[in-house]
Amino acid sequence: MVRLDGAIVQHGRSNDRVYLMDIGSADASLLVPKLLDLANERGYGKIFTKIPRSVSAPFLEAGFLVEATAGKLFHGQEEGLFLGKFLDEKRQDEVLASEYERVQRLAFSTNHAMARQEDTVRLCSKQDAASMAKLYAKVFDSYPFPIDDPSFIMKTMDEGTVYAGIEEDGALVALASGECSFKEDTRYSEMTDFATLPEKRGNGYALLLLAFLEEELKKRGILTAYTIARAISPGMNITFAKAGYAYGGRLHNNTNIAGNIESMNVWYKSLV
Template structure:
């Protein structure tokens, strides 16, 4: 089976839907829909069978939440103001028992508890000497791909491919990087949805020997500034539930925890759950 993720649009008499088919992570995500919910849910589940998916995710508006509950979906996370000011609930259904089991749930809960007890950073912090923060362009694609390949043995998207990195840039994704002695040592991106005015802060990676400087916080703050200039105020990020450092960075930047996507994608070295973090960029 082809492992390349694709987005498709389906229009039938009584509904339309936009689906993200993700064979590598064995999941299907419905990003947008309109019309008869019974028929579009049936169509989505037909896609699950056709593509041998183990998990189905719907981004649901609050006024339709109870209908999806009636169809057996369970809520896992919410993004405030995702749909032009209306909240989006990530509701899911599973089609394989193993995909519904999480042996790390207690540890992940403990990480969230520990992070909630952290104090915000009061003093202004600056990057150490020798680190240059800059916006990345297509000319940086090969070095970016090399960074992602080095940091993540497994990643949900093919960011180890320079051509894929260039493709995301052409589609509007913004990357910021730190360069040290001529090499990219840290990077993050904002994947922008211009229609609904939201953005996912994602693709966060720092080489292990440079992590002690908190470079990711600087990158995310720079991306936040870029989003504000574009009139994007709903920002969210999905972090590995087992990563104390990344979740702590988001918490200390003013993001709020909004749930956990169970066994959501293959990242780092296995199938992992991901924590949802949300920030209103217009309130700060």
């Protein structure tokens, strides 16, 4: 994670990309060439950005493509754009495109009735970090961030990420988080880090965690929730469709998760 002109940028070989996470106070016209320089110097295949539409012109002029949108993402008012710039042309090609589209159709056709069992879910604290890291290590072969490290989990808690978990017999069996930005011009949360032990799947735990986190984050002033979900995963896409999220688009070959770089779907929802 680095700062460029006030923007927060994450980059690395695992995802083979530069990710503009928060443009902050940066001047987009000055930031774009610096992102391109960084990507070219490191030989990355993609630059990925999440920005408000009002600052998008310099990105679009530089050849960035709108891969997805999220209505009212910034401060519950301004549309957010997820842009991709492919420095490696092959990076844009999706071998599994037909499967991604099948999953998307499946999510759209799913009954949206939801079960609610809030008493099975609780907030997690730093005391849970070690057991949380072990659960994530069991579920994911790889992940964009080191969530199998207890110290990383505790650091994210300090930075505003809210974690929820489900226990059985005193042991965590499912987790999820809301990665919050409480700044006045954002006030959004990425609903992420969903993980259920393989032997505990099929119980609707992701839906329970999502509903619990939405209520908790609304109390804390979050206006909009969104997610970047694996396009190959029927379960997660169905979960967000059931929870009333709108589909925003697909990010091509965007994220290294479960051992491979995969395409991701954007879903979003107003919490007000």
